[in-house]
Amino acid sequence: MKTILIMTMLSLSFLFGGCNQAKKNQVAEQEAKADPVEASKASTIYEVNIRQYTPEGTIEAFIQHIPRLKELGVDILWIMPIYPIGDKNKKGPLGSYYAVKNYKEVNPNFGTKDDFRKLVKTVHDNDMMIILDWVANHTAWDHPWIKEHPEWYTKDSTGTVVAPVEDWSDVADLNYENQEMRNAMTDAFVFWVKEFDVDGYRCDVASMVPNDFWESARAEMEKVKPVFMLAEAEKPELHKKAFDANYAWELHHIMNEIAKGKQNASHLRKYFKKEPTRFADSVYRMAFTTNHDENSWNGTVFERMPNSYETFAVFTYAAPTFPLIYSGQEAGLNKRLRFFDKDTIEWKSHKMGNLYKKLNTLKEENPALWNGRYGGNIQMLKTNNNKRVFAFTREKDDNKVLALFNLSDTATDVNIKKFESEETFKDAFSEKQYNGKAPLRLKPWGYFIGLTQ
Structure with a gap:
């Protein structure tokens, strides 16, 4: 009988604890939306x-x-x-x-x-x-x-x-x-x-x-x-x-x-x-x-x-x-x-x-x-052509974005200097992939927005 009572109390505690947590989560969501x-x-x-x-x-x-x-x-x-x-x-x-x-x-x-x-x-x-x-x-x-x-x-x-x-x-x-x-x-x-x-x-x-x-x-x-x-x-x-x-x-x-x-x-x-x-x-x-x-x-x-x-x-x-x-x-x-x-x-x-x-x-x-x-935060990268190309990464938690912009009317092969990332990035607008190691060809005013897989 004592065992059953303890188990019942634990079950109720878990139930109400879960309800309280759900209520807290709901309140937090409401407060975030209100802000x-x-x-x-x-x-x-x-x-x-x-x-x-x-x-x-x-x-x-x-x-x-x-x-x-x-x-x-x-x-x-x-x-x-x-x-x-x-x-x-x-x-x-x-x-x-x-x-x-x-x-x-x-x-x-x-x-x-x-x-x-x-x-x-x-x-x-x-x-x-x-x-x-x-x-x-x-x-x-x-x-x-x-x-x-x-x-x-x-x-x-x-x-x-x-x-x-x-x-x-x-x-x-x-x-x-x-x-x-x-x-x-x-x-x-x-x-x-x-x-x-x-x-x-x-x-x-x-x-x-x-x-x-x-x-x-x-x-x-x-x-x-x-x-x-x-x-x-x-x-x-x-x-x-x-x-x-x-x-x-x-x-x-x-x-x-x-x-x-x-x-x-x-x-x-x-x-x-x-x-x-x-x-x-x-x-x-x-x-x-x-x-x-x-x-x-x-x-x-x-x-x-x-x-x-x-x-x-x-x-x-x-x-x-x-x-x-x-x-x-x-x-x-x-x-x-x-x-x-x-x-x-x-x-x-x-x-x-x-x-x-x-x-x-x-x-x-x-x-x-x-x-x-x-x-x-923006982390700017050096490339082989710093006047034409603006390159950077932004990272938050498990999300990392590699952005390359050819800011000129001339096609450019982009080489990132001392790129330490080991990830492969997939372009958000195409099937193109890039790991930052080999040159990447960008057309005039072209861009690459790479997302980690």
Whole structure:
């Protein structure tokens, strides 16, 4: 009887212990999902230009694309500004998304608040995150604050409200020395998190706004829910408390210069050598071949990178960066979208769509390619041609990736110097295998992304 009782107690202990462990695992999974940084560790971000996305140019019409974007492997949707656009000093027929007339309303050309609420729910139902574009540095000239609170704006010596930059004639500069204005801006920030459940923000010209504002604003949002914050900036101090990710602008410019033949692979080595001295490995460095600014003002990827746009797209996934896809890139967007007018994207099948889908799957499944501290550190390799070839490995747990890029318009035989790995790597895009010992032929702008067997 005593033996049976002990066995019963042990069985119950095992049963409840297992239940408790299962509950702990479930809680841990929920906490990870609630933390957008943890949840985004294998993520790709996608920039949505509502105005140009569909013929209708509405939130409702864009919602129909979410299943396709889910299938593409996108994890975070960055929605360009959805707010009413100012009429005073407006540029072009429709004006700039970044000339905000009201921070708490939806542009009627895009739809209604109910439409936006439906968008957020649809995104979340598809297990994706959604962040809004936020313009904290300036407002439209007919924002109510200008008349109601002129002291909230920067003025010149004559007492006249000024633009933040001479060329930005359609917006007025906000005065961050005014605490009441800061409070109102913070309130608007929190509004979309609390009332619409957005997951964070991409913050326009973040370095032009005091860092202590970003830190205090984030603290207020975090009282509602954890958020993900992306800065359009490249200042390390922004990441002490305020931001999780930023623009890798310098890297973008290096890629453009290499594409033009004005720089080479050695410039990338210098860049990645200094990266650890600038940013902690917790910071996501967003890499891109284009975005709304680059596309509209500096040209399409086919103009700037005519022979290498595919190569650099792959590079943004293989390198320790956080990759961005801009609206239409998966369809081979080959025109500069007009910034102040309607200019609908042409949706069609294109090889880049298949490539991005493959890259998103590869990133999701291989922890060595994950973002920030979650992925593997870059270990650069020397080759027989350090100016043409950029070679590196990234390793995380049992996952190791070998990446070779021929950054030139000349076919190259690659020899890795002092390659100590004993593994054989299989190319992620073909049946080609390579062990790092013999030369590997790469076509002009060719690449090899090798995975261990």
